[in-house]
Amino acid sequence: MSRIFYSKPSYSPVSPQPHSRHHLIIADASGAARAAKLQAACAGPNTVLLIAPADARLPEAELREPRELADRLSALIAQLPAGTSCYLFGRESFIWPAAIRLQDLGTARSQIHVERCGPMVRDVLCIHCKTRMHDVTDTLVCCDGCDLLLWNYDHFSRRHGAYMGFQVNAEQADDTPVAEALSS
Amino acid sequence: MLQLNPVQTFRDDFTYRNSPSAIQRFPFPFPQDEYRYSVNIEPHNGGPAGSVYEHWFDIDEHYLSEIRERAIVLKQDPARCQVRPHMRLAAWDTLEMLMEHFSQDYPEHFTLIRQGNDWMWINRPLEIEQRFRFGDDDSLPLAPFEYITRQAQGDWAMLDQRDGDLFMDGGIITGPADWSLDFDLGMSFKEWHGPVPLAHELGVFDRALKYLCNIQVDRPARRLNWTISINPLMDQSPENYHAWGASRATITPDNVARKVHLRVELQGLHRLPRSHALLFPIRTYLISLQDLVSQPGWGKRLRRVLMTLPPELVDYKGLTRYIGTIIDWLEPWDRDD
Amino acid sequence: MTQTRHRVRVSAVARLGPSIREIHLEPLEGDHLPAFSPGSHVVMELPLGEHVLRNAYSLTSSPFERSRYAIAVRRQPDSRGGSRWIHDELVPGRQLRIEAPNNYFPIRAPADGAPLLLIAGGIGITPFMSLLRARRPDSGPMSLHYAFRDRVDTAYLAELKRLLGSDLHTYESTAGERLDPASLLAAQHLGTQVAVCGPAAMIEAVRAKAAALGWPEQRVLYERFSAPAGGTPFRVRLQRSGRSIAVSSEETLLEALERAQVPVRSLCRAGVCGECRTDLLGGEAEHQDLFLSDQEKTAQCAVMPCVSRACAGGELLLDL
Ligand code: FES
Numbered sequence: 035m036s037r038i039f040y041s042k043p044s045y046s047p048v049s050p051q052p053h054s055r056h057h058l059i060i061a062d063a064s065g066a067a068r069a070a071k072l073q074a075a076c077a078g079p080n081t082v083l084l085i086a087p088a089d090a091r092l093p094e095a096e097l098r099e100p101r102e103l104a105d106r107l108s109a110l111i112a113q114l115p116a117g118t119s120c121y122l123f124g125r126e127s128f129i130w131p132a133a134i135r136l137q138d139l140g141t142a143r144s145q146i147h148v149e150r151c152g153p154m155v156r157d158v159l160c161i162h163c164k165t166r167m168h169d170v171t172d173t174l175v176c177c178d179g180c181d182l183l184l185w186n187y188d189h190f191s192r193r194h195g196a197y198m199g200f201q202v203n204a205e206q207a208d209d210t211p212v213a214e215a216l217s218s
Numbered sequence: 219m220l221q222l223n224p225v226q227t228f229r230d231d232f233t234y235r236n237s238p239s240a241i242q243r244f245p246f247p248f249p250q251d252e253y254r255y256s257v258n259i260e261p262h263n264g265g266p267a268g269s270v271y272e273h274w275f276d277i278d279e280h281y282l283s284e285i286r287e288r289a290i291v292l293k294q295d296p297a298r299c300q301v302r303p304h305m306r307l308a309a310w311d312t313l314e315m316l317m318e319h320f321s322q323d324y325p326e327h328f329t330l331i332r333q334g335n336d337w338m339w340i341n342r343p344l345e346i347e348q349r350f351r352f353g354d355d356d357s358l359p360l361a362p363f364e365y366i367t368r369q370a371q372g373d374w375a376m377l378d379q380r381d382g383d384l385f386m387d388g389g390i391i392t393g394p395a396d397w398s399l400d401f402d403l404g405m406s407f408k409e410w411h412g413p414v415p416l417a418h419e420l421g422v423f424d425r426a427l428k429y430l431c432n433i434q435v436d437r438p439a440r441r442l443n444w445t446i447s448i449n450p451l452m453d454q455s456p457e458n459y460h461a462w463g464a465s466r467a468t469i470t471p472d473n474v475a476r477k478v479h480l481r482v483e484l485q486g487l488h489r490l491p492r493s494h495a496l497l498f499p500i501r502t503y504l505i506s507l508q509d510l511v512s513q514p515g516w517g518k519r520l521r522r523v524l525m526t527l528p529p530e531l532v533d534y535k536g537l538t539r540y541i542g543t544i545i546d547w548l549e550p551w552d553r554d555d
Numbered sequence: 556m557t558q559t560r561h562r563v564r565v566s567a568v569a570r571l572g573p574s575i576r577e578i579h580l581e582p583l584e585g586d587h588l589p590a591f592s593p594g595s596h597v598v599m600e601l602p603l604g605e606h607v608l609r610n611a612y613s614l615t616s617s618p619f620e621r622s623r624y625a626i627a628v629r630r631q632p633d634s635r636g637g638s639r640w641i642h643d644e645l646v647p648g649r650q651l652r653i654e655a656p657n658n659y660f661p662i663r664a665p666a667d668g669a670p671l672l673l674i675a676g677g678i679g680i681t682p683f684m685s686l687l688r689a690r691r692p693d694s695g696p697m698s699l700h701y702a703f704r705d706r707v708d709t710a711y712l713a714e715l716k717r718l719l720g721s722d723l724h725t726y727e728s729t730a731g732e733r734l735d736p737a738s739l740l741a742a743q744h745l746g747t748q749v750a751v752c753g754p755a756a757m758i759e760a761v762r763a764k765a766a767a768l769g770w771p772e773q774r775v776l777y778e779r780f781s782a783p784a785g786g787t788p789f790r791v792r793l794q795r796s797g798r799s800i801a802v803s804s805e806e807t808l809l810e811a812l813e814r815a816q817v818p819v820r821s822l823c824r825a826g827v828c829g830e831c832r833t834d835l836l837g838g839e840a841e842h843q844d845l846f847l848s849d850q851e852k853t854a855q856c857a858v859m860p861c862v863s864r865a866c867a868g869g870e871l872l873l874d875l
Binding site for chain 2: 559589590591592595618619655656657658659661663665666667773822823824825827828829845846
């Protein structure tokens with residue numbers, strides 16, 4: 035299909051922002067290594083939030099449960115200087131909802147730098163029954179909720195941290211493409 | 219005076235019909251005999267009496283049917299109406315704008331009486347008489363945005379404007395042409411235009427965004443958009459695609475004239491005065507091919523447009539399975555005699 | 556540009572200081588003026604003898620008040636005569652025409668509950684007044700840093716003290732007090748929005764300091780009035796018809812062409828849609844549109860008459 039998907043994020047490697055007063059680094063387990071590397075490259079003061087079990091590469095990191103992240107960010111916002119840069123490392127389903135949370139607290143998009151880490155997997159949200167499938171690896175996925183065969187569409191919601199899935203053969207039952215491994 | 223039809227349906231038995239005057243005022247969207255892409259945004263400051271452009275917000279004979287259809291969809295799927303918390307002021311702006319314009323433009327059906335913040339709203343077709351305090355959410359039976367848009371034809375979205383961009387931060391979307399508010403909520407302008415066919419020129423979105431961000435109070439803009447629907451299916455949503463998708467494979471030379479509908483959206487863009495958000499009404503008009511060809515020149519023009527439509531757009535609009543059947547059926551209207 | 560005009564009557568003229576007046580305007584038709592958002596301005600038509608001057612003034616009344624507007628005007632010694640006329644001639648009862656409000660300075664916090672830091676210099680206080688006058692207990696945190704020459708000739712001080720309490724910080728330069736943008740900005744937290752209105756030097760200082768402190772550009776908002784429809788007068792020659800048309804300071808090139816019955820297609824009349832694009836055969840245009848590419852603008856091969864004009868003192872030759 036020849037379409038442009040403005041909603042599908044594209045990534046380039048993140049590096050420390052020069053004029054920042056502070057660096058806020060947030061990572062899940064798959065992003066820990068990249069977070070450690072970025073922290074090492076940061077000259078100025080920084081804070082690391084690791085939403086994962088302890089990681090030897092990030093000995094100073096604050097450890098948090100996923101459900102604590104939103105509240106922790108609201109508290110941090112009121113302590114960090116305005117010229118803070120935020121870096122997010124991990125799966126798409128993790129980094130984007132966190133980025134949205136930061137924006138909902140007033141952080142500008144240009145202050146937020148994201149990098150996708152870990153295996154090439156997606157969360158897919160079934161648009162018909164709203165069931166969420168985790169770690170999908172193929173262009174087709176069977177919905178756990180309504181059993182329909184879903185097309186893993188390149189339309190991405192940052193708020194949901196998920197791609198849209200819709201029934202692939204809704205128009206003609208026998209018109210089903212072959213599933214392929216995701217490449218991006 | 220505007221006559222309202224008794225309730226007809228946009229589902230199941232599809233009893234929706236256009237009267238001769240509805241056919242005449244249908245916003246036929248093609249200015250020339252071929253497909254040409256243009257940023258067709260223009261000022262929305264009125265139009266000929268009786269046309270869909272006459273008032274800011276068009277109400278027509280299908281009012282009661284659309285209100286009923288909206289209620290059915292919302293009952294099945296309340297997520298079709300969502301407003302992010304920071305849009306509270308924009309929601310009141312919307313309520314005020316709709317009540318002001320409905321009561322000015324259709325005084326036989328709607329009345330608004332204001333004394334300071336004590337307001338009374340009368341909607342005669344729906345037999346509503348509501349006293350409330352402007353700005354006080356608790357004084358209405360529903361949140362202000364849902365309250366007023368449940369009494370209005372067409373879908374409505376509220377776009378928050380910040381940092382030079384627009385965000386889809388609220389709406390009531392029960393009659394979409396293939397997009398989901400629940401999925402797109404919170405998206406930026408480019409993100410919710412997510413999947414666009416390559417036929418659109420790059421840079422179009424940057425220009426449009428700049429234009430929209432500069433829309434000022436009392437100077438709305440409008441544009442037309444079109445696609446094809448099978449049956450007068452108002453709720454052509456991704457949510458229900460598994461239920462309606464199969465209809466695209468049912469078009470035959472015998473049923474094409476009745477079943478295939480040109481679907482035209484009159485999209486408005488209005489600056490909401492206090493919140494500085496944009497109100498984005500999407501008013502949908504549906505016309506069957508057999509009604510469409512009753513107007514001189516329309517059959518020929520639609521055929522020429524479909525014949526020159528780039529393949530990416532045929533696919534994007536979901537026409538692949540039946541565009542040939544439409545073009546063949548329209549052939550008699552495309553003869554030079 | 557077609558603008559909705561409203562006829563208003565001056566209902567009061569209040570003295571805010573020796574050289575500052577607040578003017579109250581009531582609608583002549585109906586009892587409502589259009590609602591607006593904080594930071595909006597209205598263009599007011601001032602009948603100065605022969606010609607009409609169109610001046611933009613920030614609305615200082617609360618956006619929740621629709622029965623009247625307020626504006627504040629400082630007497631400018633070097634003005635085109637507008638402020639002098641307002642101070643000397645404008646009395647209650649006088650009727651005027653205004654255009655519907657525009658907002659090119661939408662002042663708001665970037666998110667519910669995010670802090671808003673307002674910096675005003677002198678009469679630059681005016682765009683903030685509508686926001687502050689509509690402040691409610693549940694509005695997010697807001698502070699105002701207000702710099703002026705001397706207390707006596709400064710607008711709204713007592714009212715601001717009442718509205719803001721300890722969130723008001725004043726800097727009186729004749730008393731040796733100075734607003735230091737660097738330390739002010741350094742003390743702000745993530746998510747803060749700065750809005751500044753005042754002399755150009757003040758705006759520049761705030762922007763430069765913010766950039767040096769790593770602030771994102773979008774978090775520094777500054778007042779930038781849009782140019783009114785007109786500008787410097789110039790002439791335009793039409794290649795095909797051989798005609799020559801004068802464009803006055805009160806109209807756009809497109810309006811002048813339309814007045815002379817030269818057909819030019821237009822849609823947005825705001826330099827965006829591309830509809831009015833006209834080939835430029837000679838002369839240099841001052842491009843104001845968002846449509847032409849940078850290359851086209853430099854090449855001076857086309858012009859968008861709905862917004863662009865000739866460069867100062869120049870003449871344009873159009874393919875019309
Ligand atoms: S009329 Fe749209 S660019 Fe001039």
